[in-house]
Amino acid sequence: MRLSRFPIHTTKETPADAQVISHQLMQRAGYIRKLGAGLYTWMPIGKRVLAKVENIVREEMNNAGAVECFMPSIQPSELWQQSGRWDVMGGELLRLKDRHGAEFCYGPTHEEVIVHTVMQDTRSYKQLPVNYYQIQTKFRDERRPRFGVMRAREFIMKDAYSFHMDAESLETEYQNMRAAYIRIFTRLGVDFRCVKADSGNIGGAKSEEFHVLAGSGEDLLAVAEGGTYAANVEAAETLPCGAAAAATQTATRVETPGKKSCADVAGFLGADIKQMLKCIAVIAEGKFYLLAVRGDREVNEVKVRKLAGLKDYVLATETEIVKTLGSRPGFIGPVLHAGETTASAADIEAFNALIASNSITVIADHEAAALSDFICGANEKGMHYTGMNWGDAIALKPAVVADIRMIAEGDPSPDGVGTIKFYRGIEGGHVFQLGQKYSKAMGFTVLNEQGQATTPEMGCYGVGVSRLVAAVIEQSHDANGICWPDAIAPWRVLVCPIGADKSPAVKEASERLYAELIAAGIEAAIDDRGQRPGSMFADADLIGIPHRVVIGDKGLATQQFEYKHRKGAAAEMIAATLEAVLAKLD
RNA sequence: CGGGGCGUAGCUCAGCUUGGUAGAGCGCUUGCUUCGGGAGCAAGAGGUCGCAGGUUCGAAUCCUGUCGCCCCGACCA
Numbered sequence: 035m036r037l038s039r040f041p042i043h044t045t046k047e048t049p050a051d052a053q054v055i056s057h058q059l060m061q062r063a064g065y066i067r068k069l070g071a072g073l074y075t076w077m078p079i080g081k082r083v084l085a086k087v088e089n090i091v092r093e094e095m096n097n098a099g100a101v102e103c104f105m106p107s108i109q110p111s112e113l114w115q116q117s118g119r120w121d122v123m124g125g126e127l128l129r130l131k132d133r134h135g136a137e138f139c140y141g142p143t144h145e146e147v148i149v150h151t152v153m154q155d156t157r158s159y160k161q162l163p164v165n166y167y168q169i170q171t172k173f174r175d176e177r178r179p180r181f182g183v184m185r186a187r188e189f190i191m192k193d194a195y196s197f198h199m200d201a202e203s204l205e206t207e208y209q210n211m212r213a214a215y216i217r218i219f220t221r222l223g224v225d226f227r228c229v230k231a232d233s234g235n236i237g238g239a240k241s242e243e244f245h246v247l248a249g250s251g252e253d254l255l256a257v258a259e260g261g262t263y264a265a266n267v268e269a270a271e272t273l274p275c276g277a278a279a280a281a282t283q284t285a286t287r288v289e290t291p292g293k294k295s296c297a298d299v300a301g302f303l304g305a306d307i308k309q310m311l312k313c314i315a316v317i318a319e320g321k322f323y324l325l326a327v328r329g330d331r332e333v334n335e336v337k338v339r340k341l342a343g344l345k346d347y348v349l350a351t352e353t354e355i356v357k358t359l360g361s362r363p364g365f366i367g368p369v370l371h372a373g374e375t376t377a378s379a380a381d382i383e384a385f386n387a388l389i390a391s392n393s394i395t396v397i398a399d400h401e402a403a404a405l406s407d408f409i410c411g412a413n414e415k416g417m418h419y420t421g422m423n424w425g426d427a428i429a430l431k432p433a434v435v436a437d438i439r440m441i442a443e444g445d446p447s448p449d450g451v452g453t454i455k456f457y458r459g460i461e462g463g464h465v466f467q468l469g470q471k472y473s474k475a476m477g478f479t480v481l482n483e484q485g486q487a488t489t490p491e492m493g494c495y496g497v498g499v500s501r502l503v504a505a506v507i508e509q510s511h512d513a514n515g516i517c518w519p520d521a522i523a524p525w526r527v528l529v530c531p532i533g534a535d536k537s538p539a540v541k542e543a544s545e546r547l548y549a550e551l552i553a554a555g556i557e558a559a560i561d562d563r564g565q566r567p568g569s570m571f572a573d574a575d576l577i578g579i580p581h582r583v584v585i586g587d588k589g590l591a592t593q594q595f596e597y598k599h600r601k602g603a604a605a606e607m608i609a610a611t612l613e614a615v616l617a618k619l620d
Numbered sequence: 621c622g623g624g625g626c627g628u629a630g631c632u633c634a635g636c637u638u639g640g641u642a643g644a645g646c647g648c649u650u651g652c653u654u655c656g657g658g659a660g661c662a663a664g665a666g667g668u669c670g671c672a673g674g675u676u677c678g679a680a681u682c683c684u685g686u687c688g689c690c691c692c693g694a695c696c697a
Contacts, residue, residue, distance in 0.1 A: 498697030568657040
């Protein structure tokens with residue numbers, strides 16, 4: 035490619051609206067231009083990189099036996115009503131009406147369409163398993179699009195859907211896709227982890243995410259040092275611990291004026307925060323719950339939502355807490371009122387009746403259940419209990435003991451091997467076992483070997499193609515700009531003639547090398563824009579071309595080119611031949 | 621959706637408090653001199669100050685509304 039005929043629009047200034055480095059560099063280097071919130075145009079140079087990522091994904095999907103198709107981005111609402119998601123999806127689903135008033139949505143994903151399509155042609159077990167994929171534009175009306183193409187509203191996704199007669203076949207294909215994803219991320223040259231994931235609201239059982247490790251990542255990953263366990267913290271289990279030790283103290287009300295957080299109370303009382311019980315008041319399906327974890331722990335929302343009856347829980351408001359417990363946030367505990375509060379005797383009786391009755395359920399984490407002689411809120415403003423024990427007459431017993439806390443750094447790995455360390459990651463891929471959720475909802479059956487109608491098992495596998503471009507940059511850049519790996523660089527080699535307008539020798543040598551590289555099948559570009567050396571080098575670094583060959587009179591005098599790798603510290607002189615340049619590319 | 625902030629030249633921003641002829645840097649055009657890490661000088665082009673009302677002799681500036689964008693918190697490739 036001749037840069038004189040290719041739009042390269044770089045800027046020295048960083049756009050004001052870009053927060054993360056990949057977004058800044060993609061805009062500065064002219065890879066993308068913003069059209070609106072979460073809407074980006076891929077400029078020609080950016081499209082080259084995007085196409086390369088797409089092609090790597092396509093090659094690995096094809097090699098893994100998946101077949102490419104292409105579905106409409108606009109989907110009829112009927113399909114979403116069949117699956118039940120039309121009413122479940124919130125504002126994220128962009129809804130449209132056509133001229134007849136018929137309702138549609140812009141597809142945020144394609145489970146409905148693929149099931150609808152595949153079921154039309156699939157009648158027999160002999161036609162399964164099969165795995166369809168497409169690389170296509172999706173639209174999700176994100177609450178808060180940000181970080182450029184990393185979290186755009188319109189983005190490019192590779193989505194694949196497989197169908198199977200049984201769970202074993204699904205498991206086989208799931209592992210096949212998982213292996214394909216490992217190859218994809220390896221070819222992209224990124225440091226990544228495959229982690230156990232929560233399957234979210236797409237449904238289904240087993241799922242893993244592929245994360246590109248980066249400090250700017252939005253996800254927190256729990257990875258075992260010295261082991262193989264890796265999970266998104268949302269999905270990371272924690273190990274049960276021992277039973278509570280026998281009580282050695284009796285409960286004592288103590289004043290803790292204005293001390294609300296566990297750290298404040300522990301500090302005020304000179305106690306270890308690990309002796310504290312943290313209680314979170316939540317309401318689900320009209321019922322009041324207290325979620326109890328140790329003072330230094332956090333509640334894991336995803337785990338709580340998996341408990342029976344708590345799927346749609348919300349935090350209790352201060353008003354609700356006052357009404358139900360006679361307490362305020364900061365002083366909540368699984369305890370009855372002692373009768374020494376400013377509240378009236380009747381109120382206390384009412385609170386205690388509520389607290390003691392089934393209308394309040396205590397759900398304790400394993401560690402919280404194992405506490406003894408602990409400190410907890412007294413359900414009175416400014417008051418806590420010390421020396422409390424679950425067996426105490428005024429303490430409620432946990433109705434449920436479950437794993438509801440967030441895993442923490444330093445915890446033993448849930449699989450028993452290694453110690454947990456946290457990393458940040460950018461989710462670039464996700465593999466799911468969906469089971470029969472969609473095939474059942476949409477009435478998809480095929481005849482098995484016995485001639486009986488059977489609902490197929492389904493898997494789905496996504497790669498955030500456009501997001502990955504940004505993720506690679508997050509991992510591979512320096513003060514001067516992007517450092518592309520060869521596999522997805524817009525060009526592998528850039529030929530930079532110095533003073534070609536003045537020196538016929540330079541012009542001739544650089545044109546010849548450029549032509550030879552192209553003839554040799556190397557993706558090369560020549561910067562024939564007539565720029566001064568400084569701006570030419572600055573552009574080359576900013577747009578991130580891996581290999582740079584500078585040709586000037588100085589080098590040609592001794593039959594030499596100058597070669598520099600984008601990540602190399604210094605340039606070196608090499609023989610002024612195609613062979614010498616090719617040797618550097620290997 | 622709740623909270624905070626910003627809309628002035630292609631880009632980054634000043635001007636607004638205290639109304640009075642619209643500014644700088646970068647970029648762009650032309651000429652000359654330069655030419656190995658974003659050159660110098662000179663001369664130019666380029667903005668109905670997001671939009672709509674209102675106050676005023678007069679509004680980028682004050683008021684109201686509206687639209688857009690960005691940032692901080694519950695979801696996802």
